């Protein structure tokens with residue numbers, strides 16, 4: 001970061017998350033002059049390493065990658081950030097109706113929790129239908145699917161009520177929904193859910209619901225050595241003082257044939273602007289002249305979902321000795337989904353719990369002590385008394401973060417994609433849009449962020 005107060009470059013990029021930094025990398029490689037304006041005092045956005053009292057590190061935001069997430073993997077490889085498998089040895093734990101059921105995940109059902117046979121059969125049919133419908137959704141224009149209107153006029157909740165008719169099947173789909181989106185099924189358009197499933201693959205491998213939910217062979221398969229924020233930190237280092245921190249952008253104004261982008265402490269003049277922040281945050285910037293109504297109306301309708309993470313640190317990953325892999329699915333609690341976030345050498349234990357959707361909102365205003373007490377009560381329920389006394393506890397609540405205000409991703413209710421979708425990526429004059437929300441593949445994920453940065457760089461280079 002530097003303190004220069006004005007710059008004149010080819011391209012100014014708003015947002016120093018994975019999307020903005022990737023775009024900067026590609027534009028610099030093509031010989032363009034670039035400035036990245038980042039609001040926070042750090043890069044990485046929704047990817048955040050949290051330092052632990054024991055000298056270790058854990059992740060408060062995006063953390064896992066898996067098969068077909070080729071672009072984040074290639075980026076990490078290029079920066080020398082290695083991956084290791086998410087701890088997945090031993091049994092998962094289902095906690096339902098007050099009962100604990102450990103279960104193996106290497107059978108036919110994968111990690112699907114062992115509810116009653118009727119529920120499993122119903123859930124399997126529902127899953128197959130969702131995958132089948134998702135195949136009919138073009139990832140570059142979900143609103144052009146033959147049944148787009150029908151699918152975009154109902155919530156995922158109403159579709160589930162009609163199709164996941166066995167209560168235990170509805171439970172499984174509800175859990176999958178909150179784990180994937182950190183949103184309740186009533187908040188989502190069915191078409192948006194189908195698009196998200198379709199996007200959980202790459203150019204040659206179609207997306208599936210299973211790839212979203214699984215650890216082995218799924219989106220939770222691998223983690224980054226040293227924490228995921230190593231990727232944006234190392235990427236930003238290659239960009240040097242092109243990246244300016246503590247520079248929240250307030251206005252983007254067209255002036256002559258150029259754009260003047262004003263942030264706190266710095267003004268940048270550029271031929272092209274890349275806005276690489278989540279849609280609702282992009283809407284908080286003032287544009288002069290006004291953006292087209294279609295674009296502004298779109299960003300009024302893509303709220304962030306609601307998410308937090310709570311990580312309890314222990315001297316050892318004691319649950320492993322009990323034959324458990326640390327992954328829980330529960331029908332109750334502030335945390336209803338957990339992972340073993342211990343480091344690769346297991347030199348200490350870390351239990352990570354997601355706080356999602358209704359639960360996240362219920363605890364946004366609670367004190368950290370209150371959240372800690374509620375989370376540890378859940379961990380004791382799932383893993384026993386040893387879970388009551390962590391050596392430290394870290395909490396990251398994204399709804400309370402000024403420059404994210406929720407997560408992991410923007411979500412769409414009924415009527416949004418079909419009416420406003422085309423404005424998602426369409427450039428407005430010299431302003432181009434990036435960020436994971438604009439990606440055709442792995443929208444909502446680190447991989448989608450990287451892909452969007454690569455796509456927008458090509459778009460800008462073609463236009464310059």
Ligand SMILES: Cc1cc2nc3c(=O)[nH]c(=O)nc-3n(C[C@H](O)[C@H](O)[C@H](O)COP(=O)(O)OP(=O)(O)OC[C@H]3O[C@@H](n4cnc5c(N)ncnc54)[C@H](O)[C@@H]3O)c2cc1C
Nearest residue numbers: 015017018019039045046062063064249407408436444446
């Ligand atoms: C709790 C949680 C768990 C997740 N888990 C996973 C996971 O396991 N795997 C996975 O792949 N993904 C996961 N994700 C999603 C992943 O982190 C995101 O998809 C990805 O990091 C988004 O990158 P981005 O660059 O598109 O946006 P962001 O990371 O949001 O970057 C936008 C940047 O713009 C900045 N900004 C905002 N407004 C302004 C402004 N006005 N001026 C200047 N700068 C501004 C922000 O500070 C931020 O740095 C998770 C996210 C969360 C929150």
